[in-house]
Amino acid sequence: MPILEETARVFRETGTEEGVQVLGTVHNLEHQTGNQGRVTIDGSVDGVPRRIMLELSGVEHSLAVRSYEDRIPIVCHGEMTKEGRSWVGNYILDEHNLRGYSLPNEE
DSSP: OHHHHHHHHHHHHHOEEEEEEEEEEEEEEEEOSSSEEEEEEEEEETTEEEEEEEEEEHHHHHHHHHHHHHTOOEEEEEEEEEETTEEEEEEEEOTTTTTTOOOOOOO
16 A cells, blocks of 8 residues: 555655644753744653744743743643654643743733
């Protein structure tokens, strides 16, 4: 069944998964202008290890920085897309992340 194998290979390289929840830690931060940047999360999606890159700003970026500094796991949900060998996410960090920590006020 070469056609099915090729179809599966193409989907794995370009697939999009919606409604995905990720639990993980921030592995890398790349700051951009202001309070935004690219974040890499080492996490788990349905028990499968994944490294996912996110573009975050505002409070979500502050949460990711705090998670990175204190090595606190975070939870986020949204969509992830396979781009080459990487997973890129369009995620929202869950509200209960870092409960009890104070973050800078957003202007």
